[in-house]
Amino acid sequence: xxxxxxxxxxxxxxxxxxxxxxxxxxxxxxxxxxxxxxxxxxxxxxxxxxxxxxxxxxxxxxxxxxxxxxxxxxxxxxxxxxxxxxxxxxxxxxxxx
Amino acid sequence: xxxxxxxxxxxxxxxxxxxxxxxxxxxxxxxxxxxxxxxxxxxxxxxxxxxxxxxxxxxxxxxxxxxxxxxxxxxxxxxxxxxxxxxxxxxxxxxxxxxxxxxxxxxxxxxxxxxxxxxxxxxxxxxxxxxxxxxxxxxxxxxxxxxxxxxxxxxxxxxxxxxxxxxxxxxxxxxxxxxxxxxxxxxxxxxxxxxxxxxxxxxxxxxxxxxxxxxxxxxxxxxxxxxxxxxxxxxxxxxxxxxxxxxxxxxxxxxxxxxxxxxxxxxxxxxxxxxxxxxxxxxxxxxxxxxxxxxxxxxxxxxxxxxxxxxxxxxxxxxxxxxxxxxxxxxxxxxxxxxxxxxxxxxxxxxxxxxxxxxxxxxxxxxxxxxxxxxxxxxxxxxxxxxxxxxxxxxxxxxxxxxxxxxxxxxxxxxxxxxxxxxxxxxxxxxxxxxxxxxxxxxxxxxxxxxxxxxxxxxxxxxxxxxxxxxxxxxxxxxxxxxxxx
Ligand SMILES: [Zn+2]
Numbered sequence: 001x002x003x004x005x006x007x008x009x010x011x012x013x014x015x016x017x018x019x020x021x022x023x024x025x026x027x028x029x030x031x032x033x034x035x036x037x038x039x040x041x042x043x044x045x046x047x048x049x050x051x052x053x054x055x056x057x058x059x060x061x062x063x064x065x066x067x068x069x070x071x072x073x074x075x076x077x078x079x080x081x082x083x084x085x086x087x088x089x090x091x092x093x094x095x096x097x
Numbered sequence: 098x099x100x101x102x103x104x105x106x107x108x109x110x111x112x113x114x115x116x117x118x119x120x121x122x123x124x125x126x127x128x129x130x131x132x133x134x135x136x137x138x139x140x141x142x143x144x145x146x147x148x149x150x151x152x153x154x155x156x157x158x159x160x161x162x163x164x165x166x167x168x169x170x171x172x173x174x175x176x177x178x179x180x181x182x183x184x185x186x187x188x189x190x191x192x193x194x195x196x197x198x199x200x201x202x203x204x205x206x207x208x209x210x211x212x213x214x215x216x217x218x219x220x221x222x223x224x225x226x227x228x229x230x231x232x233x234x235x236x237x238x239x240x241x242x243x244x245x246x247x248x249x250x251x252x253x254x255x256x257x258x259x260x261x262x263x264x265x266x267x268x269x270x271x272x273x274x275x276x277x278x279x280x281x282x283x284x285x286x287x288x289x290x291x292x293x294x295x296x297x298x299x300x301x302x303x304x305x306x307x308x309x310x311x312x313x314x315x316x317x318x319x320x321x322x323x324x325x326x327x328x329x330x331x332x333x334x335x336x337x338x339x340x341x342x343x344x345x346x347x348x349x350x351x352x353x354x355x356x357x358x359x360x361x362x363x364x365x366x367x368x369x370x371x372x373x374x375x376x377x378x379x380x381x382x383x384x385x386x387x388x389x390x391x392x393x394x395x396x397x398x399x400x401x402x403x404x405x406x407x408x409x410x411x412x413x414x415x416x417x418x419x420x421x422x423x424x425x426x427x428x429x430x431x432x433x434x435x436x437x438x439x440x441x442x443x444x445x446x447x448x449x450x451x452x453x454x455x456x457x458x459x460x461x462x463x464x465x466x467x468x469x470x471x472x473x474x475x476x477x478x479x480x481x482x483x484x485x486x487x488x489x490x491x492x493x494x495x496x497x498x499x500x501x502x503x504x505x506x507x508x509x510x511x512x513x514x515x516x517x518x519x520x521x522x523x524x525x526x527x528x529x530x531x532x533x534x535x536x537x538x539x540x541x542x543x544x545x546x547x548x549x550x551x552x553x554x555x556x557x558x559x560x561x562x563x564x565x566x567x568x569x570x571x572x573x574x575x576x577x578x579x580x581x582x583x
Contacts, residue, residue, distance in 0.1 A: 055371035089238035
C-alpha cells in the first residue's frame with residue numbers, strides 16, 4: 001500500500017469536517033483512505049492531455065429561470081424539523097464571536 | 098522616511114432581483130424571520146438550484162461597466178465552511194472561472210487628474226443568513242431570509258494609494274451600481290459591504306509587502322476610518338523596524354481600532370470544488386451585445402458631459418447624478434428650457450441650482466425620492482421662467498415649491514390664485530418703505546450707529562408688509578436712498 005496521505009492529513013480533514021476521531025480510528029481511516037486513493041489513482045494511467053476538464057457529465061448548459069417569485073412555505077413548515085426554535089428563528093448553540 | 102499605503106478592496110453588493118439566486122423565494126428586506134425560505138435555500142437534501150437569469154443580466158452589466166472581459170463559459174464552485182447562517186455548509190461561489198476579469202474603473206481625483214483602478218475579477222455568489230446572539234449568551238438565533246440572495250463580489254487590484262482615493266473609488270462604483278440598477282446599495286440594509294487589503298511600504302518601492310485584510314466594514318465611514326487607522330498602525334510599526342505580518346483583522350466599532358481576528362475565526366480551508374448541481378453558464382456574444390445596447394450612459398461618463406457641456410460645478414453634478422432619475426429630470430428640464438430660452442447656458446445653471454438646492458433640500462427634509470413627488474420638468478421650468486421674467490421673486494418661488502411638489506399644481510396657477518405677482522412698481526414699494534420707516538425710529542437710530550443688521554431688519558419688514566411680493570432689489574435700493582437723507 002502506498003502512503004498517499006498520512007495520519008496528519010486525516011486529522012486535518014477530520015478537524016475541517018468537525019469529526020472527533022478516537023485514537024485507533026485515525027490509524028484505521030488513514031489505512032482505509034489510502035486504499036481508496038490508491039484505487040482511484042488507477043485513473044491517472046489514462047492519457048487525458050487532450051481532454052477538456054469536465055465537471056459535468058450531462059451535456060446540459062445554460063439552464064436559467066425567470067426572476068419570478070413563488071410563495072415560500074409557511075414559517076411553521078420551515079421550522080417543523082428544527083431541533084429547537086424561538087420566535088420564528090432556528091435556535092442554535094451560542095456562536096462565540 | 099516617507100511611506101505610502103497600498104490598498105485593494107473587495108466589494109460585495111446584493112443584486113437587485115425579485116427572487117434569490119437559485120430559488121424563487123422573495124428577496125424583500127425586512128420580512129419576518131424565515132418567512133422567505135424554501136427547501137432549496139435551506140439546503141435540504143435532493144433539491145436542485147437553478148440560476149436566476151436576472152442575476153446573470155446584472156453580472157453582464159457590471160462586467161461591462163467595469164471594462165472586464167466576460168468569461169464565455171463560466172462555472173460555479175462550492176466554498177466549504179461551517180457556520181450556522183450557512184445551512185448547506187457550503188456557499189455556491191465562483192473560484193476557478195469567475196464571471197469576468199481584468200477590468201478597470203477610471204476615477205477622477207481632485208484637480209482633474211484621472212486614474213485607472215484595476216479590477217481583478219468579479220464573480221457571482223449567494224449570500225448567507227443572519228445570526229442574532231441572545232444577550233444571556235446561552236443561544237443564538239438564525240434567520241435564513243438572506244440566504245441565497247445574489248451577490249456580486251468585485252475584487253480590485255491593489256491600485257489605491259490613499260483613503261481619499263478609496264473614497265472617490267467607492268463613490269464612483271456605488272453611483273454605477275445604482276445607476277445601472279444592478280444594486281440598491283443600501284448600506285443600512287447590508288446591500289453593500291466592504292473588505293480592505295492594506296499594506297504600507299517605503300515610497301518609491303514596487304514590491305507588495307504582506308497585506309493585512311480588514312473585514313466587517315459596513316459603511317463608507319467605517320471603511321475610511323479603518324483604513325486610516327491601519328495605515329497609521331503599520332507606519333508606526335515600520336518606523337520602529339517591526340515586521341508587519343499577513344493577517345486578518347476586524348474593525349472594532351466600540352474601540353474604533355482594528356483588532357486581530359482570533360485564530361478560531363480564521364483558519365479556513367475552503368476546499369473549493371466544482372458545483373455538480375449547476376451546469377456551466379454560457380454567455381453569448383448576442384446576449385452581451387443586446388445588454389450593451391440597452392445600457393444607460395454611465396454616471397461617470399454623464400458627469401463628464403454635464404461638467405464640460407453645461408459647465409456644472411462639482412457639487413451640483415454630484416447631487417444631480419446621485420441617481421439616474423434626478424439626472425434624467427435635469428436633462429428633461431434642459432430640453433424644455435431650451436425652447437423657452439434657446440441657447441442660454443444661464444438656464445442650465447438655474448436648473449442645476451434649483452435641483453441641487455431647494456428641491457434636494459425638500460427631498461432630504463421629507464426623506465422622499467423625487468419620483469414620489471408631483472413635480473414635473475414642465476413645472477420646474479415654468480417656475481424658473483417666472484423668476485427670470487421678474488414676475489415673482491426668488492423667495493416667492495421657494496415658498497410655493499412645496500405646493501408644486503406635494504400637489505402637482507402648476508406654478509402659474511398658484512401665483513395667480515394667491516396673487517403673488519411681484520410688485521416692481523417703485524411708487525408702490527416706496528410707499529411701503531415710507532410706512533415702515535415711520536414705524537421704526539429706534540431701528541433707524543441703530544442703523545445710524547452702525548448696526549448693519551438693522552438694515553436687513555428693515556428690508557424684512559418691507560417684504561413682510563408686501564406679503565413678500567416686492568422686488569427685493571428695488572426695496573434695497575429705495576431703503577438705502579431714503580435712509581441716506583433721513
Ligand atoms: Zn428559497
